[in-house]
Amino acid sequence: MAGMTAPKGTFDILPPDSARFLAVRDTLTARLRRAGYGYIEAPAFENTEVFSRGVGESTDVVSKEMYTFTDRGGRSLTLRPELTAGLMRAFIEHRLYDGALPVKIWSVGSAFRYERPQAGRYRHFTQVDCEALGVDDPALDAEVVALGVQGFRDLGLTDFELLLTSLGDATCRPQYRELLVGYLTKLDLDEETRRRAEINPLRVLDDKRPEVQAQLDDAPLMVDHLSDSTKAHYDAVRQHLTDLGVTWTEAPRLVRGLDYYTKTTFEFVHHGLGAQSAIGGGGRYDGLSAALGGPDLSGIGYAVGVDRTLLAVQAEGLDIGTASAVQAFVVPLGAEAKRLAVRLVGQLREDGVAADTVYGDRGLKGAMKAADRSGATHVVIVGDRDLAEGVAQLKDMRTGEQTTVPIGDLFPTVRAAVGP
RNA sequence: GUGGGUGUAGCUCAGCUGGUAGAGCGCCAGGUUGUGAUCCUGGAUGUCGCGGGUUCAAGUCCCGUCACUCACCCCA
Structure with a gap:
């Protein structure tokens, strides 16, 4: 078994917990399907250039967190560190902008980043993505943000917060940046932070260390x-959000690590998690399409971490996706009864009933144990003694009550007993 | 990449200053030759993370290494 473990920073999702994972993923995406967004599936890897140009060379994600490899044809490929750049690549490649705008799409899938693992931070994780492309309308920003909030509410989450700010655009951000750099150079910062200030000065604002924060007042x-x-755009976004019943916290120091964000930027943080409290985030990315060689089209979207959202669901103790799977369980005794059991289970399943039986050599006691564990409310017990009389026993596991049923009536009786 | 903590049964963990490995839960079986969830009895499973060192003797002490974990950084 040496080495035969899940790679560092990855984990397996096993039953019964996996039911909760599915519930989170499906609840988040159901909200988007109902809002008229179309599903798009792009590959889990892209030509490396899609990310280096899309996400930005200077970002941590691109400069040190990508899984990049050369394939047998000599191409440089990269496992996607996020979904947006790849979706935008597909949007441009297939000229989806040559139709009615905005184009609203969603996707869900794996993303990969080479990072030091920590609570809520893994090298492989799953994201739900929502994007509205081609129209720069504050109402669209508000719609996307609201969809994110509503997705979390659909799960029953309450202990989360929407952080909101505007990062400016291509005209005002460079001016501000200069102003900020001028301010930061006067501070007493360590070497690494100085380097960070050169690459992306905005990120210094987000530094959690008190000795740094103290100088940023x-x-x-x-x-x-x-x-x-x-500013007018941001004001309008806030107005629409208010109209949609969404509340938020102004977060003027919120910074995101991907270069493409402009104007509206937001993050969903949950208070029951550790240091990795962001369960989702996004913003407007008006320069992304052009950066990837497409037309100068705007976009707004978000990414929600399914794994982190699941952690949030667990932190709030929400009971989702835990319903028992099996309704009826068949316990046979003897070879002849076994044939009847297999047949009956097949018949029940064909009719939409969740049914199961025991496999392997187990005594009656062991079989009943298995029946109990399956969560089935009804158990059919049939042995040689019953077969000789042409009957079977139907037991209600909740009450312990047991009735004798003629073999001929078995299927309809069980069918009726488990309900619709 | 930097720093702290932890690695003993499937799971949660105990094992004092070195003396040759345990509990609870779970699993399997029996009690009941045809009845689960309760109760009683019994049973199986460990390269004590891995490698080296000290010692008559190492789960225990020392060194190294790997993994997990938490935080920084970053972000979903």
Whole structure:
């Protein structure tokens, strides 16, 4: 078994817990399907360029967290570290913008990042993605943000918060950036933080270390330096969110690690998790399409972490996806009864009843134990003695009550007993 | 990449200053030659993470290594 373990930073999702994983994933995506978003499936790996140009060379994700490899044809490929860039690549490649806009799409799947694992942070994780492409309308920003909030509410989550801000656009952000760099250079920062300030000065604002935060009290903020049009856009987004009944927390120091974000930017944080508290995040990315060689089209979207959302669901003690799978269980004694059991289970399943039976050599006691564990409410017991009389026993596991049923009536009787 | 904590049965863990490995739960079987969830009895499973060192003797002490875990960084 040496080495035959899940790779570092990955984990298996096993029954019965896997039922909760499915419930989270399906609840989050059901919300998008109902909102008129179309499903899109893109490969789990792309040409490396899609991410280096899309996500941005200077980001941590691209510079040190990608699983990049060369295939046998000499191509450089990368396991996707997030879904948006690949979805945008597909959007451009198939000219989906040559139709009615916006194009609203969703997807769900694996993403990969080479990071040091930690609570809620893994090298393989699952994201639900939602994107609305081709129209720059604040109402669309609000719709996307609201869909995210509603997805979490659908699961019953309450202990989470929406952090919201605007990162400006191509005209006002460079000006602000200069202002911020000027401010940061006067501070007493360690070497690594200085380097970070050069690559992406905004990120220094988000530093959690108290000795850094203490120096940032009167640092200039992007929201105070938005251009008129960007400010108007942000005001409109907030107005629409209010109309949609969504509440949020202004987070002027919120920074996201992907280069493509502009204007509206947001993060969903849950308070029951550890340091990795972001269960989802997103924003507008008006420069992404052009960066990938497509037309100059805008976009807004979010990514929600299914694994982290599951942790949040568990942190709140929510009871989802735990319903028993089996309704009827058949316990045969002897070879002849075995044939009847297999036949009956097949018949019940054909009719939509969740049915199961025992396999392997087990005594009656062991078989009943298996029946109990299956969660079945009704158990059919049939042995040689019954067969000789042409009957079987039907037991209600909740009450312990047992009735004798003629073999001929067995299927309809069980069918009726387990309900619709 | 940096720092802290932890590795003993399938799971949760005990094992004092070194003396040759245990409990609870779970699993299997019997009690009941045809009845689960309760009760009683019995049973199986460990390269004590791995490698080296000290010692008559190492789960226990020392060194290294790997894994897990938490935090920084980053982010879903």
